[in-house]
Amino acid sequence: MSAIYSSITELTGRTPLLELRCYEKELGLKARILAKLEYFNPNQSIKDRIAVSMIEDAEKSGKLRKGMTILEATSGNTGIGLAAVGAAKGYKVHIYVQDTVSIERFQVMKALGAEVSSMSDIPEVAKALRENNNDYVAGYAAFYEKFSKSNENVFIVDQDANPSNPRIHYETTGPEIWNDTDGKTDILVAAVGTGGTVTGTGGYLKSKNPDIKVIAVAPGENSIPSEQNPSPEEIAGVHPFENIPKEFVPSNLDKNSYDECFRVETAEAYQAARRAAKTDGILIGASSGAILYAATKAAQRKENFGKTIVAILPDTGLRYLSTNLFKGE
Ligand code: PMP
Numbered sequence: 001m002s003a004i005y006s007s008i009t010e011l012t013g014r015t016p017l018l019e020l021r022c023y024e025k026e027l028g029l030k031a032r033i034l035a036k037l038e039y040f041n042p043n044q045s046i047k048d049r050i051a052v053s054m055i056e057d058a059e060k061s062g063k064l065r066k067g068m069t070i071l072e073a074t075s076g077n078t079g080i081g082l083a084a085v086g087a088a089k090g091y092k093v094h095i096y097v098q099d100t101v102s103i104e105r106f107q108v109m110k111a112l113g114a115e116v117s118s119m120s121d122i123p124e125v126a127k128a129l130r131e132n133n134n135d136y137v138a139g140y141a142a143f144y145e146k147f148s149k150s151n152e153n154v155f156i157v158d159q160d161a162n163p164s165n166p167r168i169h170y171e172t173t174g175p176e177i178w179n180d181t182d183g184k185t186d187i188l189v190a191a192v193g194t195g196g197t198v199t200g201t202g203g204y205l206k207s208k209n210p211d212i213k214v215i216a217v218a219p220g221e222n223s224i225p226s227e228q229n230p231s232p233e234e235i236a237g238v239h240p241f242e243n244i245p246k247e248f249v250p251s252n253l254d255k256n257s258y259d260e261c262f263r264v265e266t267a268e269a270y271q272a273a274r275r276a277a278k279t280d281g282i283l284i285g286a287s288s289g290a291i292l293y294a295a296t297k298a299a300q301r302k303e304n305f306g307k308t309i310v311a312i313l314p315d316t317g318l319r320y321l322s323t324n325l326f327k328g329e
Contacts, residue, residue, distance in 0.1 A: 008088045009052045011042040013172045017180045017310065020292075022279040024299075031299035031307045035282065035292070036177060039316035043084045043108075045285075046173075046314040050196060051081025053168035054157050055089065064155040069094050072157040073119050073143045075136065075193070075237050076105035077315055082157065083112035094154075096122070096143060098129075098136060100234060104319045122146060133225040136239060137248045160194045160250035169200025177201065177310050178208050185209075186307035189262075189295040191217040191287045193237045195253025197312060202257035216258035217287075217294045218242065220265035233266045233324065235286045237314065262297070264290040270325055272296060273317065277326070286325050288313035 005011060017034045024033060038046035058064035069092040070082055079095035086093035093114040097106060109116050120126040125142045132138035140160060147156050159165050177185055188205055190197045202214035218240050223232050241249050242261045266286070273289030276282050284292070288311075295311040298304055317325060 008042050008084055009056070012048045012052050013041070014176060015040040017177070018280070018282070020276060020280050020282075023276050023292075026275070026279050027296065027299075029296070029299045030305040031309055033292070033295050033299055034181065034308060034310045035276075035280075035284075036173075036310060036312045037282065037284075038312065038314050039284070043080050043112075044316040044319070045077040045080065046197060046312065047077035047081040048084070049081075049168045049172060050159060050162075050165045051078065051085045053164040054159065054162050055082070055085050055091075057164040057167075058155055058157075064091070066090070067153065068092075069152070069154045070157060071147060071154040072096070072159065073125075073140050074159065076101045076109075076319070077237060078157075078159050079109050079114065079116070080105060080112065083109045083114035087113045096125075098134075098139070100236070102236065102320055103322045108319075119143060132248075133227065133230065135225070135248055137250060141247070159196070160252055162252070165194055165196035165252050166200035166203070166254070169197050170204045171200075173197065173201040173312070174204025174208075178205060181308060181310065183208065184308055185212055185310050187213045187215060187295075187298055187304065187309040188312070189215045189217065189291050189298065189309060190312040191235075191238045191291050191314065192241050192253060193239055193250075193287075195241065195250045197314070199252055199254040199257045201312065203254060206257065213260070214258040215260045215262050215294055215298060216241070217290050218261050218263050219290075220263040220268070223264075223266040235264070235266055235269050235290050236320075238287045238290060262294040264293050268293045270328070273325060274328070277317065282313075283317035284313050285315040285317055285320055286323070288315065288317075289325070 041048035073096040128142035129139040269290035272293040
C-alpha cells in the first residue's frame with residue numbers, strides 16, 4: 001500500500017513518547033518521565049494541531065471563506081502553524097507578534113508567506129499592553145476589540161477562546177497518550193498559554209481515569225513582568241493563570257482539568273532543557289524545559305516513586321538559538 005499524503009494538514013499529531021532514560025538515570029529518579037515530543041509536528045510545535053482544527057472548523061462553519069485573511073495575535077508558534085496551513089490552503093495570513101518574540105519565529109512565519117507585524121504597532125493594543133505590565137491577554141483583548149469591529153474581510157482566529165483549540169487536544173493529544181501508555185499514565189504535566197493543551201488533554205485523560213493527576217505549569221514570580229521588573233526574561237508561550245484578575249485568564253482554560261498549578265522560573269526551565277539536550281539528545285524549547293523541570297520535581301516526590309509521568313513538550317529548541325536558552329552550562 002502506498003503512503004503518500006496530499007497536504008501538510010494530514011501530517012499533524014501522532015507524535016512519539018520517549019522515556020528520558022538517561023535523564024532519569026543522571027538524576028537518580030525513581031519515577032518514569034515520558035516526553036511527548038511535539039516538535040515532531042510538521043512545523044515543529046504542538047500548535048500545528050490547533051492551526052489545522054481552528055482553520056478547518058471555521059471553513060466548515062462558513063466563518064472562513066476563500067479570499068478572506070486569517071488574522072491572529074500570537075507569541076509565535078500558533079502564527080507559524082497558521083502560516084503553514086494558510087499557505088497550503090491558499091489563504092492570506094497576517095500575524096501580529098509581541099516584541100519579545102524570538103527572531104527565528106518571526107523569520108519562519110515570513111518564510112511561510114505570512115505578513116508579520118508587531119502588536120504594539122496598533123495604538124490601542126500598545127496602550128493596553130503598557131497599562132497591564134505587557135500582559136498578553138490584556139493586549140489581545142484590545143486587538144480583538146479593534147478587528148472584530150472593523151469591516152475588513154478577516155477571520156480572527158482567537159485561540160484563547162476558540163473551542164476548536166481544546167477540542168483537538170481532547171480528540172488527538174489525549175487519546176495518543178492514553179493509547180501509547182496502554183492507559184498507564186499516572187501524572188500529566190503540561191504548560192498553560194491559552195489553556196488548550198491542559199483543558200483538552202487533561203480533560204480526556206481524566207474522563208478515562210479520574211485518578212490521573214494533572215499538573216499545569218505557570219511562570220514563576222520573577223519570570224513575569226511586574227512594576228519592579230517590567231521586562232524579565234519570559235518563558236515564551238506560558239502565562240500565569242492563578243492569582244490574577246479573572247479577565248486575564250483565557251476562556252479556554254477549564255479549571256477542572258488540572259489538580260495543581262506549578263510555577264517555574266526561567267532559569268530553572270533553561271537548566272532542565274540544557275540537561276535533556278545533553279543526556280538524551282532532545283533539543284527542546286523554553287516552555288518544554290519548564291514542563292520537564294516540573295515533571296522532575298513531581299518525580300522526586302516520595303508518593304510518586306514508581307509512577308509514570310507524561311510531560312508534553314511543546315516545541316523545538318531550534319526556535320530559541322538566538323535567545324539565552326542554550327547559552328551557558
Ligand atoms: N509552549 C509554547 C512554546 C507555546 O507556544 C504554547 C502556546 N502559547 C504553550 C506552551 C501553551 O500551550 P496552550 O496554549 O495549549 O496552553
